[in-house]
Amino acid sequence: MGEAVPPTMRAAVLRSVKDLAVEERPVPEPGPREVLIQVRSVGTCGSDVHYYEHGRIGDFVVRAPLVLGHESSGVVVGRGSEVTRHEVGQRVSMEPGVPCFTCAQCRAGRYNLCPDMRFFATPPIDGAFCEYVVLHEEFAHPVPDSMSDDAAALLEPLSVGVWSSQKARVGPGTRVLVTGAGPIGLVALQAARAFGAAEVVVTDVLPQRLETARALGATTVNVAETSLADAGVEADVLIECSGFPPAIGEAIRRVRRAGRVVLVGMGGDEIPLPLAHVQSFEIEVTGTFRYANTWPTAIALATGKEVDLDRLATHHFGLDATEQALTALARDENTIKAMVHPDRP
Numbered sequence: 398m399g400e401a402v403p404p405t406m407r408a409a410v411l412r413s414v415k416d417l418a419v420e421e422r423p424v425p426e427p428g429p430r431e432v433l434i435q436v437r438s439v440g441t442c443g444s445d446v447h448y449y450e451h452g453r454i455g456d457f458v459v460r461a462p463l464v465l466g467h468e469s470s471g472v473v474v475g476r477g478s479e480v481t482r483h484e485v486g487q488r489v490s491m492e493p494g495v496p497c498f499t500c501a502q503c504r505a506g507r508y509n510l511c512p513d514m515r516f517f518a519t520p521p522i523d524g525a526f527c528e529y530v531v532l533h534e535e536f537a538h539p540v541p542d543s544m545s546d547d548a549a550a551l552l553e554p555l556s557v558g559v560w561s562s563q564k565a566r567v568g569p570g571t572r573v574l575v576t577g578a579g580p581i582g583l584v585a586l587q588a589a590r591a592f593g594a595a596e597v598v599v600t601d602v603l604p605q606r607l608e609t610a611r612a613l614g615a616t617t618v619n620v621a622e623t624s625l626a627d628a629g630v631e632a633d634v635l636i637e638c639s640g641f642p643p644a645i646g647e648a649i650r651r652v653r654r655a656g657r658v659v660l661v662g663m664g665g666d667e668i669p670l671p672l673a674h675v676q677s678f679e680i681e682v683t684g685t686f687r688y689a690n691t692w693p694t695a696i697a698l699a700t701g702k703e704v705d706l707d708r709l710a711t712h713h714f715g716l717d718a719t720e721q722a723l724t725a726l727a728r729d730e731n732t733i734k735a736m737v738h739p740d741r742p
C-alpha cells in the first residue's frame with residue numbers, strides 16, 4: 398500500500414436541517430468484496446441540496462446525522478480480503494448504489510429497482526462528502542488517466558442522461574426535446590446527441606443555461622418568451638428534466654405519434670397529463686429511477702469527444718466549504734455543478 402491510511406478522517410455531516418459540520422470519524426473498514434477509496438471529487442446534486450434544506454425527500458427522511466454526496470470519484474487505497482478487480486492506486490468512478498443481487502428485480506437486471514438498494518447519501522446510508530468511503534468492488538469503475546477527477550465524478554449524472562436516452566430509445570435520426578437546462582438536462586442533451594439524435598431542442602427560462610446548452614450542440618427555446626407550439630417544436634421523444642408541472646403538459650403535446658415521454662425531473666407529486674393526446678397518438682409515458690448498467694457506456698462517451706463533463710464543473714470547494722457548495726446555486730445562478738474536493742481543506 399502506498400501512502401498509509403490514517404485511523405480517522407474528516408467528514409461533512411448533516412446534523413439537522415441547514416446544520417452541516419465537519420466531524421472527525423473513523424475511516425471505514427472494507428468488507429471482503431469492498432475497496433477503500435480516497436475521495437477526490439464529489440458533485441453536489443439537487444437531492445443533496447434538498448436534504449440540506451428540508452431534511453427529507455418524500456419518504457426518505459434524515460433521522461440521524463448523514464453524510465451527503467453521491468456523485469464521486471477517487472483512488473483505491475485499500476482492498477478487502479476477496480477483492481480481485483482493483484489494485485491499490487486505481488482511479489475509479491463510484492456507482493453509488495449497491496443492490497441486494499438476489500431479489501426478483503436484481504435477477505431481472507433491473508437492479509435500480511431493488512427494494513433493498515443501499516445508495517450513498519440516501520438515509521440511513523452515508524455518502525461521499527468525506528475523505529474515505531468503502532464500496533463494493535463491482536461498483537467502483539476504473540477510469541482512464543485522461544479523464545479528470547471531476548469528469549469521473551460526473552459519470553453519475555451522465556448515467557441519468559444515458560438511462561433517459563435508453564428508456565426513450567433514442568437512436569440515429571431521433572428528434573428529441575429536453576425540457577430544463579439544469580445539470581440533468583445538460584447531460585440528457587449530451588447523451589441524446591451521442592446516441593445519434595438528429596436534433597435536440599432544449600428549453601429553459603434562464604438565458605445563460607440556454608447558452609451552455611447551445612454550446613453543447615442544442616437548439617434552444619426560451620419558454621419565458623416563446624411557447625413550444627409557436628417555436629414549431631415537434632419531437633419523437635420528450636425527456637422531461639424541468640420537474641415543473643405546468644410546463645410538462647405543454648411539452649407532451651409537442652410529442653409526435655408513437656412517441657415516448659421519459660419523466661426524469663422531480664417536481665410535484667402529481668402532474669396534469671394531456672390524456673387525449675397521449676391516447677390518440679399512442680404515446681408511451683414512463684418514469685425513470687436512477688439507472689442500471691450505465692457506467693460502461695458513460696465511460697466510453699466521456700472518454701471520447703461526444704460528451705464534455707468538465708464544462709459542467711463550474712465551482713470548486715474544499716471539504717470545510719461543503720456548506721458553501723450546497724448553497725452555491727442559490728447564490729449564483731451561473732452555477733452548473735459545485736464540486737467538493739475532500740482531499741483539500
Ligand SMILES: [Zn+2]
Nearest residue numbers: 442443444468
Ligand atoms: Zn444526483
Ligand SMILES: [Zn+2]
Nearest residue numbers: 497500503511
Ligand atoms: Zn435486489
